[in-house]
Structures are given as structure tokens and as C-alpha cells.
Amino acid sequence: LFPNSSTPPQPSYFLTSVLKLIYPGHELKQLECLTDIYFRYGLFQHGGYIYLLDPRMSQSAINKLDKGAVEYLQNSPLSDSFLGSSDRSPETRRAIAAIFRKSNMEANAGKMIQVIERTVEKISRQSTLNVNQISLQMALDIVGHVLFGLELDALGCKQDKLIDAMMTILHRAYALKEISPESSEFKQAEKDLDTMTSQILQSALEVSDDVEKSLARILNDITGFKECKSNMELFLMAGSETTASSIPVFLYLVVNTPGLQKELQEEADEYFSKLRADASIVPPKLESALREMLRAYAIAPYISRRTHEEMKLRDFLIPHDSSLRIFTWGIHRCPELWPQSKTFLPGRFCPGYKSKANTASERGQFWIPFGAGARVCIGQHLAWVELKLALTYFLHYFTFSKVKVTEPLEFCVDWEHAVVHVDKDVVLGVARRR
Ligand code: HEM
Structure with a gap:
């Protein structure tokens, strides 16, 4: 089971077969079990990837290595974006860094609040809420307002079509594998996304802003229209899908954790x-x-890196051209790092909680939902301000409740883009409280 050599250990065929039998079709759960078994080694290899688990080894790989996007974005519309490029990334990121700064995102809160207030009005008209649907519409609108200076809904009512195309690509094709990237439906969705992004980019370039250059203008100036469009697709997808996936999971946890909703309200x-x-x-x-x-439910289950030469991590030799996955999902749920690691404990990060027998920080807590290092999520402050505002509004105005269709929540992974999805929409009862 545990070979004693400088080669990263590899689970046996027997072990992986048993895990497949226990968790059929749930690769994430199988990998989580392997994490718990191999944690003491800090890593394991599986399916052509080296999964890093140890915080120090992971930090070292994150800092030293380039993004390993070469094949994980192969069939994706995002393959020409800076997400998939280690060469162009530093220049692009530097040019747009000021726009994504925490203070700038906080200064843009007014634009987010406008969209959130509209969303509150939409929710008020419903008694049963599809949280995934409303969150995606809201997140996309916020990206439109904050990053592009546009009202996406006003662009010939394109928002629904854009959501359909994104969901076909990210959810149906990559997460649920209902259709293949070769299917006509996928190709049509890709074409629709391309056409709509071109129109959005054209409109964004026309929005005049004398004081500072917009994101679209900066990107267009340094990368040219074609690459700028790919980056716009990246912002539309990465900027809306991730926060939009977080809200349903969060509200699901809120209604399923006794007493939590009242405290948060x-x-x-x-x-x-x-x-x-x-x-x-x-x-x-x-x-x-x-x-x-x-x-507990890292929306981005792993961070991808690639070695360009042989590398030593602890006593292990990692060959050149290896694909590494810093396995956030497993690291975040590992009992060696987090007490009651599989349980959602909403107060875990509250000041003072540590004194109540939380030893996570003593054991080297490693919390990396947005990645780390030079390629850390550029949109993390946008996401955080948006989540904070939207959830404060939702909990202030509404009480959410369980309805039968919500149970149980399962997770599936879009391995291509490293995003976790819930396998079905979260549907909750909703009542206005003020
Ligand atoms: C809860 C929300 C979000 C989570 C959990 C998340 C997580 C991540 C993670 C783990 C990475 C990879 C980091 C690495 O490789 O070290 C990433 C990259 C990225 N994220 Fe996010 N993200 C979120 C929201 C957003 C938003 C709102 C945007 C808005 C535009 C965004 C844009 C990006 C981009 C452009 C990259 C690529 C950065 C690069 O390769 O240099 N993300 N995100």
C-alpha cells in the first residue's frame, strides 16, 4: 500500500476498486478517502496526476510552479484566456490589478447593491425559490455592472441566452457529462457564447469613461480584440459561476443547521x-x-500546477512535466488538519472559537479556497463583497425554509475548469420578513 521510495505513493488497484464500489460515481468522495489515507505522506498519485495534501509541500508548489492549465482547459472556450497562460499572465494581471483591488471592489458596492435590491424584489414575488437560478442571474448582472459597466439584461435581453450557453458548457457538458464537447448542442452553445461575448465587449468598449480606463479597454489595448474576448468569457464564467454556486450551498447549510438562520438574521x-x-x-x-x-465545500476543489523540471518535495522526486493538483477539497476536509473536519461548524472562524478546543491553527490550518501566490483568484474581493452584501440582504429580508426537493445535496465536479457544482438546483421555501 505504501511503497518506501522517493516516488509518490500510488493507491493499489484493489484500494481504488473498493472505493469505487463504496462511492460509485463519486470521484470527489473517493479522492477524499485517499487524502485521509495518504495524508501522512503529503501526496499521492492517481489517474495521471499528483495530488498534493501537505500544506508546506502545497505552498511550495503553488509559489514555484506555473499554472498547469495546458490540458485542463483543452476543450474549453477559455483556452485562450490568461487563465490558461503562464507567459502572458503576469503582464495581463499587472495591467488590471487596480480594478480588482479590495478597496476598488468595496467602492463599487453601490453598483452591486443596485443589482441585489432588484434581486430582492424578484425573490419577494415567489414562495418557492430556485436559489441556483436567481443567484446566477444576480452574479452575472453584478459582473456586467462592476467589471464591464454594462446592464447585461438591457443588451437585447441577452442575459437568459448567455446563462443557457454557460450552463450548457459548464454544467451539462463538463460537470454532469450529459452531453459531450463534440455534440451539436455544445458547439451551438460555444458559438452563442462567442457571439454574445463579442457584442458585450463591443458595447463595453463603447462605454465612455474619461477618468480611468475600463477593464475592456485595458485588456483590448494590451492583448488585442480576440484574446480580450477570451478573457471577457473568463470573467463572465469565473466571475458568475463561482459566487452563484456558493450562495445555494450556503443557504442550504443555513436551513439545515438548527438555530443558524436566526443568529445570522x-x-x-x-x-x-x-x-x-x-x-x-x-x-x-x-x-x-x-x-x-x-x-467544507471548496467551490474550486483543486489548484492546478505543472513542473517544468524535476523537483524535490520533501523526500519525493517529482518528475519534470508532471501535472500537480493541490487538492483543496481534501486538504480542507482532512481530520489531521481540522477537528471535526467533515462537519460544517459555522462558528469555526469566529474570534474566540479557538479557545474552545479548536486546534486547527496549532496544526497548521491551511485555508486556500481562492488559491494562493501569484495566480491567486483575481476576483476574490469581488466575490467576497458580493457574497457579504447579497447574503446580508437576503437574511435581512427573508426567511428560508426546507422543501422536500432540496434533499440530499450531492456534489459533482467540472474537472476541466476545476469547479464543484451541486448535482441539482437548490430549491427553498421563502417568506418575506420585513
Ligand atoms: C467564491 C468565489 C470564487 C472562488 C472560490 C474562486 C476560486 C478560484 C481559484 C481557486 C482560482 C485558481 C487560483 C490558483 O491557481 O492559485 C481562481 C482563479 C481565477 N478566478 Fe476565481 N474564484 C471565485 C470568484 C471569482 C470571481 C468573482 C472572479 C471575477 C472575475 C474570478 C476570476 C478568476 C480568474 C480570472 C482566475 C484566474 C487567475 C489566474 O490564472 O491568474 N473568480 N479562482
């Missing part, structure tokens, strides 16, 4: 006006519960 009522006035304010219980959600 009380906090939302207290912070509502303060947060509207200053988006840098942190409601501590919401922040802790959100951090815990991103720990």
Missing part, C-alpha cells in the same frame, strides 16, 4: 445599514460561516 438586521454605508465592514458571524462553507 439578527446579525444581518444589526449590520444592514452599516454595511450599505461602508462595504468594508465585516459581520463576524456571516464571515465565519462563509469561510467555513468555503472550507
